[in-house]
Amino acid sequence: MAPVTHGPFALDFPQSLGVFDDYAAAQAAVDHLADEEFPVKNVLIVGTDLKQVERVTGRLTTGRVALMGAASGAWLGLFIGLLIGLFAEQGSWVSTVLTGLGLGVVFGVVWSLLGYAATRGQRDFSSVSSVVATKYEVLVEHKLLARGQELLAQRPGQPVDL
Template identity: 70%
Template sequence: MAEIFSLEYPQSLGVYDQYSDAQKAVDYLSDHEFPVQNVLIVGTELKQVERVTGRLTWGRVLSAGAASGAWLGLFIGLILSIFAEGESVLVTVLGGLAFGIVFGVISGALGYGATRGQRDFSSVQKVVATKYEVLVEHKFLADGQALLAKQPGAASNPFA
């Protein structure tokens, strides 16, 4: 599988600020019968972006733990209820739900308590590229450069 994301002797056809520009360049190559199976678009100059989504309090932590635990407990209760008979089906589902809530609250409290107030906010993180480089197998470099030079609206020097 790793071979699909590599080229033998990659050469740069261009560096773009936006992924959509790199994608347009490859699409242009494809429209002109260029062997695009020899092309990679590589995100470079990576940065991590963290979006703060809210303030954490004990109430939020415990309620989030209870909610996620409830889903887990409900799932386990439903699976176990397959093997139960009669009225014990409802008892099994409700027991799983209760166990899940307790487990979620305890695990949430332990996790939050371990931070000792050093991270009192919730967030989501993402790694993003700030540049996108179009690489091509070395034997197709000249043809790719010639085609991209003719691309309408192309940057004056995409090879920078």
């Protein structure tokens, strides 16, 4: 593996101390090293074998798109209305905020419906997505590899080599 040279993630000639199926297991291994006073500042936990996961959250309809657009537009309009209202004449800030809110709702609905119409039929669902790691590799500087392996082998519940 090539040296990791990105700022705080820099290690000289990193070596693999172990590969774990989930982050909690990798974290537990590093926690054990810390408990044994291993210099954990020389350790990296690296998520590997990345995959994108998309969770479908519902079906999109014209009404739902308009409602979501109104909600996001309301927040934007409220924010802008409050900013402008700070500089409005005394007594008129309420109308300024309400005008910003109303215009934001209208803008949000129109913009979201235009976007929905442009992609009609190609994506009639809403979703959230994330990139997740399927494995977590614990890397350590090469000069500390043997000590790290020794300490991890001593963890409770680990098989003992005879």
